[in-house]
Amino acid sequence: MAHVFKTTAYTNLEDFVYGKALKPVVLKNGMVIGGGVLYPEINFTLPPMLITKETMSDVMRNYRDITTGICERAKELEVPGFVAEIETLPPMTENPQWGIEVCKTVVDIIKEYEAKYKIKGAVRITPNDIREGKELEHMWRGRHWDSILETFEGCAMTGADLMAIESVGGKETHDEAVMYCDISKSIFALSVLGAKDMEKLWTEIVRIGEKTGAVASGDTACGFANTAMVLADKNYIPKVFAAAVRVVSAVRSLVAFEVGAKGPHKDCGYEGVYVKAITGTPISMEGKTAACAHLSHVGNIAVCVADLWSNESIQNIKLLAGMAPVVSFEQLAYDCRLMNRAMETGDSLLLRDLHADSDSYYDPQAYVLRPDVVLEISKELVKAETHYERGKRAALLAFEHIRSAHENGKLRLDERELSWLDNLSETVENLPEDLEEFIDSVMDDCENLDPEKYDM
Amino acid sequence: MAHVFKTTAYTNLEDFVYGKALKPVVLKNGMVIGGGVLYPEINFTLPPMLITKETMSDVMRNYRDITTGICERAKELEVPGFVAEIETLPPMTENPQWGIEVCKTVVDIIKEYEAKYKIKGAVRITPNDIREGKELEHMWRGRHWDSILETFEGCAMTGADLMAIESVGGKETHDEAVMYCDISKSIFALSVLGAKDMEKLWTEIVRIGEKTGAVASGDTACGFANTAMVLADKNYIPKVFAAAVRVVSAVRSLVAFEVGAKGPHKDCGYEGVYVKAITGTPISMEGKTAACAHLSHVGNIAVCVADLWSNESIQNIKLLAGMAPVVSFEQLAYDCRLMNRAMETGDSLLLRDLHADSDSYYDPQAYVLRPDVVLEISKELVKAETHYERGKRAALLAFEHIRSAHENGKLRLDERELSWLDNLSETVENLPEDLEEFIDSVMDDCENLDPEKYDM
Amino acid sequence: MKILEDISLAIQKGKARDVKQLVMEALEMGITAQEILDKGLLDGMGKLGVRFKNNEVYVPEVLIAARALNNGTEILRERLVEEGVKPIGKVVIATVKGDLHDIGKNLVKMMLEGAGFEVVDLGTDVSEDEIIKAVQQENPQILALSALLTTTMTNQKVVIDALKEANLREKVKVMVGGAPVTQAFADEIGADGYAEDAATAAEVARSLI
Amino acid sequence: MKILEDISLAIQKGKARDVKQLVMEALEMGITAQEILDKGLLDGMGKLGVRFKNNEVYVPEVLIAARALNNGTEILRERLVEEGVKPIGKVVIATVKGDLHDIGKNLVKMMLEGAGFEVVDLGTDVSEDEIIKAVQQENPQILALSALLTTTMTNQKVVIDALKEANLREKVKVMVGGAPVTQAFADEIGADGYAEDAATAAEVARSLI
Numbered sequence A, B: 001m002a003h004v005f006k007t008t009a010y011t012n013l014e015d016f017v018y019g020k021a022l023k024p025v026v027l028k029n030g031m032v033i034g035g036g037v038l039y040p041e042i043n044f045t046l047p048p049m050l051i052t053k054e055t056m057s058d059v060m061r062n063y064r065d066i067t068t069g070i071c072e073r074a075k076e077l078e079v080p081g082f083v084a085e086i087e088t089l090p091p092m093t094e095n096p097q098w099g100i101e102v103c104k105t106v107v108d109i110i111k112e113y114e115a116k117y118k119i120k121g122a123v124r125i126t127p128n129d130i131r132e133g134k135e136l137e138h139m140w141r142g143r144h145w146d147s148i149l150e151t152f153e154g155c156a157m158t159g160a161d162l163m164a165i166e167s168v169g170g171k172e173t174h175d176e177a178v179m180y181c182d183i184s185k186s187i188f189a190l191s192v193l194g195a196k197d198m199e200k201l202w203t204e205i206v207r208i209g210e211k212t213g214a215v216a217s218g219d220t221a222c223g224f225a226n227t228a229m230v231l232a233d234k235n236y237i238p239k240v241f242a243a244a245v246r247v248v249s250a251v252r253s254l255v256a257f258e259v260g261a262k263g264p265h266k267d268c269g270y271e272g273v274y275v276k277a278i279t280g281t282p283i284s285m286e287g288k289t290a291a292c293a294h295l296s297h298v299g300n301i302a303v304c305v306a307d308l309w310s311n312e313s314i315q316n317i318k319l320l321a322g323m324a325p326v327v328s329f330e331q332l333a334y335d336c337r338l339m340n341r342a343m344e345t346g347d348s349l350l351l352r353d354l355h356a357d358s359d360s361y362y363d364p365q366a367y368v369l370r371p372d373v374v375l376e377i378s379k380e381l382v383k384a385e386t387h388y389e390r391g392k393r394a395a396l397l398a399f400e401h402i403r404s405a406h407e408n409g410k411l412r413l414d415e416r417e418l419s420w421l422d423n424l425s426e427t428v429e430n431l432p433e434d435l436e437e438f439i440d441s442v443m444d445d446c447e448n449l450d451p452e453k454y455d456m
Numbered sequence C, D: 001m002k003i004l005e006d007i008s009l010a011i012q013k014g015k016a017r018d019v020k021q022l023v024m025e026a027l028e029m030g031i032t033a034q035e036i037l038d039k040g041l042l043d044g045m046g047k048l049g050v051r052f053k054n055n056e057v058y059v060p061e062v063l064i065a066a067r068a069l070n071n072g073t074e075i076l077r078e079r080l081v082e083e084g085v086k087p088i089g090k091v092v093i094a095t096v097k098g099d100l101h102d103i104g105k106n107l108v109k110m111m112l113e114g115a116g117f118e119v120v121d122l123g124t125d126v127s128e129d130e131i132i133k134a135v136q137q138e139n140p141q142i143l144a145l146s147a148l149l150t151t152t153m154t155n156q157k158v159v160i161d162a163l164k165e166a167n168l169r170e171k172v173k174v175m176v177g178g179a180p181v182t183q184a185f186a187d188e189i190g191a192d193g194y195a196e197d198a199a200t201a202a203e204v205a206r207s208l209i
């Protein structure tokens, strides 16, 4: 049975800082994530190319070159340890043997460098969640579901240290919610559909972890909250909406931990800060160094309580200095050096707060990532009993904190954001208490949802 | 007549910090460089393409898109001000009207954003120094020389705020010095040939500045010291050699200021920290965020006393987030936000030292950029009377500081670096006192040097 | 004319019921459907589109206006046929094979409809065969292709090649877009147009017909 | 044979005088020039090349060894001709038009000579016409092109096209390199080989002949 967190793991703001987690994760090679050192987590993807049987050798060459380049640079810069994340591309989940072969390639090179040069490296495998589109039979059975689990298990067996995913339960509905800035539908997608799917999926991933020794790490609401963030960044939707979606997404992402995930939560889920506050597990985060993958308004504040520091994703293309993944890796390594130096000198809280304060005035999405705000909201959030109640409360807490920060001159908001803030708050306040009533009121309006695929 | 600096402008380490210079530079739009705020300086170049009459419209489109992208992001992130550097490519110096047109395009867009949205932007023009190759007639006359001055003057008239260059006087000789790690030849190339050329060239640039109102800013020894750094980074030459070249290059780059340059010194000359220590003028520096252009071992320490923070150069190609120059700009903007926040809270010295301490143990090239080391070396350096004496002393001071840091456990050096350190020191100690004797002893061995082009 | 201005304003405010009412009044006043469409409904969408491009309104506002637009054109439909008025152009839109990203395509669709185009949406993960079939059946002036991955953008080229193969390339203009796509890539694969984002997609489409 | 090992060692240590002395001794002992070259001189350079690749020695050490190598081959030259021994291959090398970067090219040259290639260096900023002329005159197996700027790398393609034009493309293998150049670019412009850095250039050249 799922364990529901009723209190936050952190109670004291002074303990809530980057590089240290209450429940660190120890890897096979001795690396401790959240054990006092902030490590870089490097992400990468292929340059423009097709992935087919015919191009597979070229695909492999790319992954080999990327990994070798990163390991070489880790050696040069004497990085104390690092994580490499492989996010499989859709054809690699559809053909699990491809994803597993890529994983093996990366793992083997990292282990070779570890043996030769004592560079500690770990691999996070993140199968692309292919449970979307017209051919999907069901969320929890059929070939899509089987391929995902097969990829997890195969990669874990081949030496991946961490298992993660950006699962898409509820995403078809959330895509609609984002376009219309429909906060009710967003809460439905995240805390009803998403939570329901997460429980099924993560029960399986945790089981694979127990069987293989790989760590069931975490699941980001990337397709939900980051989609909203990117649209807000283009001024397509209000930032207050995106900020609320971020906090609501924590309710969904927490479900992995309710059924046994151990962290580190994956990089592209900024809701990880809430996960860390509530569970005490370490998290990966991405900020300014991930500008290669998406611009954002949270470039500095994202590092405040991170245990891994990531670049999100970069194509294997050449920049003037060399291949782009190596460039990103170097940037992350220097960021981490600075943070770790401050840890050594006892200045980590000061550095955390400089990062937070430098961003939080300019954008509500940054404001709701402030460590103090995260802790306050988390403490209130865990008091709600069900996922639905938590979803509602998350949105309301976000709106409250944003409003009062604005009133107190701690947060600048455009005029047109303010009217959205009022309307959105009102909508959430008027949502029904009863879950069934809520589902009935929202579901009819969900064009893209096929409830049968969720056994609803 | 040239003014020779006999004392350092800074005497106190507590005053020597990023964002503040003793002699700030005030631009036409009111931006003050070195006046208490660290600003981003964005650099960019074209994607793979030829520059010809036929491609000129495509060239212009690139510069227009780059500048618009940067200005848009500056607006979004509420950047307090920025500098955009245009480094002309060789054909744009050879055809000054092309370089001037590019400059006008960039200036116009920036001024438009300034007028519309109050975003303060400035332009630094850096003509590519084309005085190289078989067709060169003479360093200080003929079509190459004329084109460079024409580019400066034309761009200054069209609205460029700052004039800079990476001049190449002595580079043909230094290229040989670097390959053989010949420190005598390096001192000859930098403090004899380089200094001689700088005096001629910068007298002209300062004159153009007086005539047009553009600021004669500075001249980096990029082709000298950065070439050494990049080769050292590939493990092609010893790091102690590259570190010494860096300090010697300060003697050369200082010449611009002896004849009237005002700063900010250009980004890719890490010797700028010595220039700032001695002259009190502001400087631009580049570090981890310039990893796109070249990897380095000075990613954090480079920011310690910077007044502008730069990315060196990035092609206008697409990353997942958008065009690469915009990505770099965002990264710089966040770095600056953090540094500026610490300035506001009175923590700038602490943050400076965290950056310095995080890098300086790992590489002698980083060690000689430590603010304390820079100030100590600078104080000794200015006691020498001639450029040649300063060149020798610069190398010896670098070696001394590196050796004692290593002995005191403050700097890690590979075994094979140590024997080079001894040999190189010995070589410099044995150089003749007399300049003419020195020149005679080195010049014969300079294969690529044509002394007539230097009136020698 | 005041009533056309009122229709335009009602569209901009997303007031579907007002639009319906006003369009009926306008028809009763004897104004042609063509004029109501151009100077009322599409004028409103055009103005809203400009405000969207200038970051003055958000997507939901545009979507709500688009619904109001639909309400208006619904009423006009018969009359438009009678008057022999055709939409300014027809677009078939799809996210290419292997790519399930929907939102970018939907935003472009929204902007195109707002500009008066008739849009046939084939959805996501659409193979070149399905696209060819749709082009044959729908006979659009424009085919708009979206791709969000570096590993699917090449399928935009696959579609263009398939169009050539099927002798359809001359019959339809192809515009492409998506995060990793650039003007240079569009040129390279022989597309006719490239839209950097949804806000500019309508302009690009207009320039192609 | 001990003396060949000694020659190899003297090369690795860059002891030009010792090399000279030892090569003469070896000749007196009746060892063929071919053997002295392969098992002495080039063996030494080969071993040093491996240490260079493994970051155990620096460029100056390799350059000094290359000088010692020259000292040795100088003495052998006549005898090599008598024995009919040819260099393992001839390379024409240049930095392309518009590009004045010298060092990268020189490093590649150093590694190629160390591997026993005869190298004709055309310098920097070399036009396609000059390159064509050199290929016609020198008749090399390999043409090596360097470019350091995004705005000159395209001139590598210009040279390859000019080779085709002059009906020389089949007669010479082309290898390319330089900071902005990639394997993908090399493939795209139809080069035969791509060297990521100086250390791998010799291997690539060897694989081409």
Ligand SMILES: [Zn+2]
Binding pocket: A166, A220, A222, A223, A226, A268
């Ligand atoms: Zn993600």
Ligand SMILES: [Zn+2]
Binding pocket: B166, B220, B222, B223, B226, B268
């Ligand atoms: Zn430079």
Ligand SMILES: [Zn+2]
Binding pocket: B043, B085, B087, B267, B268, B312, B313
């Ligand atoms: Zn620069």
